[in-house]
Amino acid sequence: MITTNQSEDFELLNKLRTGNRPAFSAIFLKYHSGLVRYGKSLLSNTNHEADDVVQEVFLKFWSQRNNLIIHSSLSAFLFTALKNKVKDIYREKHLPLYDPTEMQFNEETSVAQSPDNILIFKELNYSIEEMINLLPTKTQLIFRMNREDNLTYDEIASLLNLTRNSVKTHMFRAIKFLKEHYGHYKSQL
Amino acid sequence: MEEKDIYLLITQYLLKQTSTEENEFLADWITALPQNEQTFEEIKVSWFDVKSADKEDSLNALQKLNQIIDEQEVKVKRSNKQFILKWTMLAATIAIVGVIALIVISSQDLAPTAPVYLQKVSKAGEIKTFYLVDGTKIILGPKSMLKYPAAFEKHQRQVELIGEAYFEVSKNPHKPFTVRTDDLSINVLGTHFNVNATKNENLTTVSLFEGKVNVNVIDDHDEEYKLKPGQELVLNRSNHQVYQHVLDSANVMGWMTNTLVFNNEKLSDAAKKIEKMYGVKLVFDDESTAETRVFARFENDALNDVLEIICSTGNLSYRNDGNKIYIMNKK
Numbered sequence: 001m002i003t004t005n006q007s008e009d010f011e012l013l014n015k016l017r018t019g020n021r022p023a024f025s026a027i028f029l030k031y032h033s034g035l036v037r038y039g040k041s042l043l044s045n046t047n048h049e050a051d052d053v054v055q056e057v058f059l060k061f062w063s064q065r066n067n068l069i070i071h072s073s074l075s076a077f078l079f080t081a082l083k084n085k086v087k088d089i090y091r092e093k094h095l096p097l098y099d100p101t102e103m104q105f106n107e108e109t110s111v112a113q114s115p116d117n118i119l120i121f122k123e124l125n126y127s128i129e130e131m132i133n134l135l136p137t138k139t140q141l142i143f144r145m146n147r148e149d150n151l152t153y154d155e156i157a158s159l160l161n162l163t164r165n166s167v168k169t170h171m172f173r174a175i176k177f178l179k180e181h182y183g184h185y186k187s188q189l
Numbered sequence: 190m191e192e193k194d195i196y197l198l199i200t201q202y203l204l205k206q207t208s209t210e211e212n213e214f215l216a217d218w219i220t221a222l223p224q225n226e227q228t229f230e231e232i233k234v235s236w237f238d239v240k241s242a243d244k245e246d247s248l249n250a251l252q253k254l255n256q257i258i259d260e261q262e263v264k265v266k267r268s269n270k271q272f273i274l275k276w277t278m279l280a281a282t283i284a285i286v287g288v289i290a291l292i293v294i295s296s297q298d299l300a301p302t303a304p305v306y307l308q309k310v311s312k313a314g315e316i317k318t319f320y321l322v323d324g325t326k327i328i329l330g331p332k333s334m335l336k337y338p339a340a341f342e343k344h345q346r347q348v349e350l351i352g353e354a355y356f357e358v359s360k361n362p363h364k365p366f367t368v369r370t371d372d373l374s375i376n377v378l379g380t381h382f383n384v385n386a387t388k389n390e391n392l393t394t395v396s397l398f399e400g401k402v403n404v405n406v407i408d409d410h411d412e413e414y415k416l417k418p419g420q421e422l423v424l425n426r427s428n429h430q431v432y433q434h435v436l437d438s439a440n441v442m443g444w445m446t447n448t449l450v451f452n453n454e455k456l457s458d459a460a461k462k463i464e465k466m467y468g469v470k471l472v473f474d475d476e477s478t479a480e481t482r483v484f485a486r487f488e489n490d491a492l493n494d495v496l497e498i499i500c501s502t503g504n505l506s507y508r509n510d511g512n513k514i515y516i517m518n519k520k
Binding site: 021022025026029032054146147150152169175178180183 | 192193196197199200204205206228230232233234236246247250251253257258261306336349370371
């Protein structure tokens, strides 16, 4: 099944292969922030390392533009490239090989769960962005990977070493939370 | 169907990741019960409401990366030259005649390697005026980028634009001039026109003042639109509609003279122009504030005066917080 987003990426890739820089810029701007976010979740130190690694991924992506073989989607390709690059870094630094099952997620409880807080942010009319930030870290990352980076459940599952079902559960929790506390209020305005 | 499955189906539909059958199923489900439609609306609102739109970091990173790529491509070109030079010297020891032949060949080979690109970048509130090698004058608007070859190719002059710029193209019927944006390709021989392809705005606009231009919408089966002086072509990027109408020159050219013209514009649209000109960020209290209509004209006014006047006509007030300006409804 080909989706609209995939065919848009397909067009961009075709242009990229002919050395079209605007197509490169478009791809960059489309996926950069999502990649940086994912990179930060993989690298424990929060300074600019993630930014640098993402730059390297894009630089290689540009220089290899004639030899790109993409089996899945463009977004999955870029995210997987980043994951591999991060693994390389761990290897170079002789750090224990990165084990994604031990990803440094914060505790699973979140501010959003307390009823007091729900009341408070309802009254304050939080923006959707602020509402998303209230989700547990892992749920937030998965939700954004799906909504903003257009990755499928299967792709997210393999990037984060989770099962497809657990990705779906995180997505459901996020959607339900936002629907009830944000969508319900907004759609009545 | 369970609550979970339907929620996930709705968001997959909004992501355009669903099949035709799933779409039909969803359509049936929505119409089945009024509360289903309500659920759909609630999920849609939270899914589509403003995404973390701050692309500033990404734009900066892209500019940095573009510079690195440009430098690398120049290096590759140089090492090619050095390689050919060494080879030429070696050949010289073998036969002088060969050298002469080689110089001719290698000098011909050198010319068409990847052209060297230069770029001009402007910050918020900054306007840059410069000339290209062919005499074309370009005024680059705030927060924009123009990429152009250091030397033009034989039969064409091509530049790439992100943001807004005004072009006075020097006439050369044998070398058409092309401006490319993400979604348009604008071809001219010699003329005066303005292009606004600002990233965070939904519209790409080409405004023609003099001469003739042909505009091709990229991805649109190479459909070509011809513009006459005084006309404007507007492409809506989200629905790919193309409109042609008469331009308002004060509005189009305003950014060059630091003039802001708002003709019954939504405050949220006016805000984008203010942000670009003054390098600030405007934040609205709520949606009704952003929907306020603005009718005003400012010429080279201080930011505070602009805000003062907009707020006094719309029963609004504002608060300054560094680079951020909060605008709210007076209660």
